[in-house]
Amino acid sequence: MICYGIVGCGHIAKKHVSAIEATQGAELVAVCDTNEERLKEFAKDGIQGYKDLGGMLRTDVDVVCICTPSGLHPQLTIQAAEAKKHVIVEKPMALTLEDADRMIAACEKNGVKMAVVHPNRFRPAVVELRKQLEQGAFGKIGHANATVRWNRNQAYYDQAPWRGTKAMDGGVLMNQAIHNMDLLLWMMGDIEEVSSYSATRIRNIEAEDTSVSVIRFKNGALGVLEAAVTIYPKNLEESLSIFGEKGTAVIAGRTANWIKEWKFEGLSEEEAEATIEKIEKDPFGIPGHQCIIQDMTEAVQDNRRPIVSGEEGRKALSFVIACQMAAETGKPVKMNQLKRN
Incomplete structure (x- = not known):
């Protein structure tokens, strides 16, 4: 025990x-x-x-x-x-x-x-997506997209003094979108460079409430990350999309638990529908x-x-840090700039 x-x-x-x-x-x-x-x-x-x-x-x-x-x-x-x-x-x-x-x-x-x-790596739809990538079903990947369009209202931040601070919370990327960023890394591999903008547009907090980034992965594919906690009046969408020469997959919903698009070369509509239906019967699976x-x-x-x-957790953190640095400096950040101590 x-x-x-x-x-x-x-x-x-x-x-x-x-x-x-x-x-x-x-x-x-x-x-x-x-x-x-x-x-x-x-x-x-x-x-x-x-x-x-x-x-x-x-x-x-x-x-x-x-x-x-x-x-x-x-x-x-x-x-x-x-x-x-x-x-x-x-x-x-x-x-x-x-x-x-x-x-x-x-x-x-x-x-x-x-x-x-x-x-989130253990969600049934995410597990299916990972299998397709490991089998090479996408062929050469062109780009990927990760989106977190959520609502964390002012009452959420006001309920505890640490929320929304840079020292304890870290902002929308660090506290909310990091899960989706981990999935993007897990699917796409290491990042070469990021460019990013962030802002505190609506919430009365110290850290950012909105962020958009463009990514170049080491394998040459491109990526887009959008994250916000300012969506009115409630959580709208969390999605992960991958587009390749032989496949298109979109996992979405209010949380990324459902397959919205599932098209691969050589995969019949009946086979695709069977996978979608399997996920819809149990979209959450065993709790993560x-x-x-x-x-x-x-x-x-x-x-x-x-x-x-810990090393996997560090990769997701490095992604967040790179986006924050790019937003602060207004310049692209190469991941090799983030030296290990």
């Missing part, structure tokens, strides 16, 4: 609790939060509560799930790693590449595993957080690297 502890008893922690409870071989034994009222909500049914992470780390916890505001991820990850605990850290893993590198180094030095929560917990549980048991490792 792999024993889990959760740090940060906010909204996202509830998904971790459900995921651990649903995973065979995993057990939630401890929670930690500096807010006593929040702690009481989780510290029940035999689950021990701690106001100090150090106290929780002195228990028999095997894996620590870090569910705090983003700016706190690095120090808590390193503290857990130094206590020889494996780590699952919510996205973004950090807000700077320097911190991400320190986290990865701490886990490697202490012989522990780290996974970053990018659960449960897949992350299951994968870490098995990674510890089998002594292997988690699927969405």
Whole structure:
């Protein structure tokens, strides 16, 4: 049995609790939060509560799930790693590449595993898209598009002082679109260069609420990224589209869970429709957080690297950082400018 502890008893922690409870071989034994009222909500049914992470780390916890505001991820990850605990850290893993590198180094030095929560990779439609790419069904890819047109109203940002700040939240790319950016990277491979514009147009926050970027991938394909939390009056669309010489695929919906276009050379309309119908019967599949917990549980048991490792989380963070740099400087940013520390 792999024993889990959760740090940060906010909204996202509830998904971790459900995921651990649903995973065979995993057990939630401890929670930690500096807010006593929040702690009481989780510290029940035999689950021990701690106001100090150090106290929780002195228990028999095997894996620590870090569910705090983003700016706190690095120090808590390193503290857990130094206590020889494996780590699952919510996205973004950090807000700077320097911190991400320190986290990865701490886990490697202490012989522990780290996974970053990018659960959208496990969506049934996304899994099908990845299969087509691995089989070469698109032929030569021309371009790809990722879109996040969501609503996070002012009340969302006003409910906690860290939301919308550069130090703890990071903005629409870091806090919302990073999942879609992770998928774009996972499908298209490494990036050569990005150009970007960002703005704080509507929300009263420190970070950006709107961003558009153009990407050149190392394989020569182009990409477009659009992200906003200003869509009225509610979430409109999340989509991922790939266009190649022999295939067109669009995954979309209010969240990117449904296949909207599925056309490939040699694939009949009946075969395409069968895939679309299969996804429509179960568009969400096993919850992504449960897949992350299951994968870490098995990674510890089998002594292997988690699927969405710290290095994978760093790639998505690098993409965000490059877009932010390009927007700030008004110049294209080559990914090799982002040096590893």
